[in-house]
Amino acid sequence: MLPRRLVGQLLAGQLLVAAAAVAALVAVAGRLTAGVVLLGLGIAAIAVVTAAATGRVLARPLRGLSRAVERLAETITPRRTWTAEAADLTELTAELARMSSRLRERLDELTEERDRAGQILDALEDGMLLLDGAGRLLVANPTARGWFGLADDLRSGLPARRVLGVPQIGELAAAAASKRAPVSGIVTVVFPEDRTLSVRAFPLADRGLTGRIVVTMADITQRHRVEVLRRDFVANASHELKTPVAAVRALAETLQTALPDDLAAARRMAGRIGRETERLDALVRDLLDLSRVERGTLAVEPVDLTGLAKEVLGSHAERAEERRIELRGELQAGTTVRGDRAQLALLISNLVDNALRYTQNRGRVRVCLDGTEGKAVLQVVDNGRGIPSGELSRVFERFYRVDKARARHSGGTGLGLAIVRHVAEGHGGTVEVESELGQGSTFTVTLPVSGPPVLPLPG
Numbered sequence: 076m077l078p079r080r081l082v083g084q085l086l087a088g089q090l091l092v093a094a095a096a097v098a099a100l101v102a103v104a105g106r107l108t109a110g111v112v113l114l115g116l117g118i119a120a121i122a123v124v125t126a127a128a129t130g131r132v133l134a135r136p137l138r139g140l141s142r143a144v145e146r147l148a149e150t151i152t153p154r155r156t157w158t159a160e161a162a163d164l165t166e167l168t169a170e171l172a173r174m175s176s177r178l179r180e181r182l183d184e185l186t187e188e189r190d191r192a193g194q195i196l197d198a199l200e201d202g203m204l205l206l207d208g209a210g211r212l213l214v215a216n217p218t219a220r221g222w223f224g225l226a227d228d229l230r231s232g233l234p235a236r237r238v239l240g241v242p243q244i245g246e247l248a249a250a251a252a253s254k255r256a257p258v259s260g261i262v263t264v265v266f267p268e269d270r271t272l273s274v275r276a277f278p279l280a281d282r283g284l285t286g287r288i289v290v291t292m293a294d295i296t297q298r299h300r301v302e303v304l305r306r307d308f309v310a311n312a313s314h315e316l317k318t319p320v321a322a323v324r325a326l327a328e329t330l331q332t333a334l335p336d337d338l339a340a341a342r343r344m345a346g347r348i349g350r351e352t353e354r355l356d357a358l359v360r361d362l363l364d365l366s367r368v369e370r371g372t373l374a375v376e377p378v379d380l381t382g383l384a385k386e387v388l389g390s391h392a393e394r395a396e397e398r399r400i401e402l403r404g405e406l407q408a409g410t411t412v413r414g415d416r417a418q419l420a421l422l423i424s425n426l427v428d429n430a431l432r433y434t435q436n437r438g439r440v441r442v443c444l445d446g447t448e449g450k451a452v453l454q455v456v457d458n459g460r461g462i463p464s465g466e467l468s469r470v471f472e473r474f475y476r477v478d479k480a481r482a483r484h485s486g487g488t489g490l491g492l493a494i495v496r497h498v499a500e501g502h503g504g505t506v507e508v509e510s511e512l513g514q515g516s517t518f519t520v521t522l523p524v525s526g527p528p529v530l531p532l533p534g
């Protein structure tokens with residue numbers, strides 16, 4: 076159909092040119108002669124022949140072009156029916172113009188979709204990597220780049236194993252690729268920071284390109300730490316309870332046998348039982364204190380921190396005197412904060428208790444209190460044994476003791492500073508420590524005078 080129409084169009088054009096040529100000759104000659112007629116007929120015949128020849132020459136490529144347009148139209152606008160049969164050059168041109176604008180729209184849509192996907196990846200709190208079948212890193216979102224210390228302009232296609240510095244990610248990806256199913260695992264990263272990651276690798280069902288693996292990662296460092304702490308907590312609490320309980324039991328049995336004929340020995344046993352139960356008592360009290368402050372209910376009221384610190388100092392005076400430790404208060408009068416009085420007393424008391432416990436006889440302990448600019452700053456300063464710098468960040472963890480054997484001997488269970496931190500943070504404040512081994516320690520608690528932050532009611 077197309078060539079015939081096309082030949083018609085070409086023929087019409089050519090004949091028009093022939094007629095124009097004859098008309099021109101008539102105009103020149105001034106009349107219509109037999110020669111002119113013959114010439115006209117000759118020109119018309121040539122027009123018919125060339126139109127037919129051109130039509131045949133053009134027919135094949137045009138048919139091909141028409142089929143290509145038909146296929147393209149099918150891909151771009153599947154719902155529209157394009158009939159190449161009915162098409163001529165004008166329609167072909169119009170269709171191509173429509174397709175080009177449709178193509179531009181699709182391209183814009185795709186660019187927008189790609190940008191949106193990119194923005195989502197950038198905003199993700201989780202890490203995301205894309206690896207190819209050969210274990211090369213193709214994409215890493217900003218979170219993952221931060222976790223692995225990767226440069227922003229890192230070249231795509233480098234071996235993941237080398238770039239990430241941990242072989243396990245590549246191994247999980249390879250396992251997922253060979254199983255053709257998601258594979259999960261826990262991976263520990265040490266550089267640039269210690270981090271525990273929960274990793275999931277799953278193979279992409281790519282069109283054409285196969286073997287690509289998406290790796291998603293969640294930071295479970297904190298959860299992992301809490302789990303370890305909780306496990307430690309139970310193990311430590313049982314252990315701490317077991318030792319004095321076993322001692323009391325053994326002493327009670329010995330006491331029973333010693334009682335009738337060795338009163339002096341019996342008295343010694345009773346004394347030791349008393350000391351062991353004191354340890355038990357302290358441990359149970361610490362545990363109760365911790366669970367109370369961790370439950371998070373605060374009885375907030377205005378608390379005279381100066382008066383409270385004086386009371387705590389008073390209750391430790393006798394112990395300080397026994398150890399010849401100079402216990403001094405430098406307390407700014409009238410320092411008041413809003414808070415839970417019992418918990419704040421626990422905070423000060425734990426810090427003073429530590430300062431006395433970890434300071435040698437004849438040492439010095441100072442409690443300073445200052446209230447300025449809406450903050451109350453409490454410092455407990457000692458010149459005792461100090462804390463090694465590597466342990467400073469850990470002393471606030473539950474059951475953490477710098478020197479376990481020595482601390483147990485001195486009666487500590489490692490809960491005091493956990494309580495202090497909990498109380499300080501519960502009041503919207505902070506606690507910090509500075510220390511030099513063998514020189515002493517300074518614990519600084521900063522509390523907002525206005526008290527704990529008001530949390531919005533749930534719902």
Ligand SMILES: Nc1ncnc2c1ncn2[C@@H]1O[C@H](COP(=O)(O)OP(=O)(O)OP(=O)(O)O)[C@@H](O)[C@H]1O
Nearest residue numbers: 429430433461470476477482487488489490491492
């Ligand atoms: N003022 C200090 N000087 C030196 N070391 C300290 C001081 N305060 C705390 N520490 C170290 O920090 C560790 C944790 O202290 P924390 O108060 O939490 O526990 P504890 O004193 O051992 O036991 P308790 O639960 O009875 O308070 C201590 O075991 C000790 O090693």
Ligand SMILES: [Mg+2]
Nearest residue numbers: 429487491492
């Ligand atoms: Mg303590």
